[in-house]
Amino acid sequence: MGAARGIAGSYGPEQKGCFLAAGEWERDWFVRMNNTGGAVDVWEVHGINDDDLIESPEGHYFFPGVIAAAKLRLVQRDLPPSRNH
Numbered sequence: 569m570g571a572a573r574g575i576a577g578s579y580g581p582e583q584k585g586c587f588l589a590a591g592e593w594e595r596d597w598f599v600r601m602n603n604t605g606g607a608v609d610v611w612e613v614h615g616i617n618d619d620d621l622i623e624s625p626e627g628h629y630f631f632p633g634v635i636a637a638a639k640l641r642l643v644q645r646d647l648p649p650s651r652n653h
Contacts, residue, residue: 582624582626583622583624583630583632584632585622585630585631585632585633586630586631586633586634586635587624587628587629587630588613588616588621588629588630588631590629594628595610599647602649605649606649607645607646607647607648607649608646608647608649609642609644609645609646609647610642610643610644610647611640611641611642611643612640612641612642612643613631613635613639613640614639614640614641615639616631616635616639620632
């Protein structure tokens with residue numbers, strides 16, 4: 569994470585990996601959670617198997633590692649922060 573705060577405003581990662589949304593509803597939920605005050609980009613991930621994901625205590629799935637740039641595709645750029653918290 570470096571010096572950047574997490575999408576929920578945290579100073580450290582919630583899990584050791586990258587959360588992935590299972591569909592449009594969960595994607596939109598994560599985007600609405602944005603608490604940084606800035607715009608959000610949405611990336612699509614290819615080549616990750618469901619068996620490679622771990623369920624967090626909160627019921628969201630994450631990939632426990634680094635996702636290679638070649639597996640990513642930018643699908644939405646600069647979504648404004650949501651006003652509905």
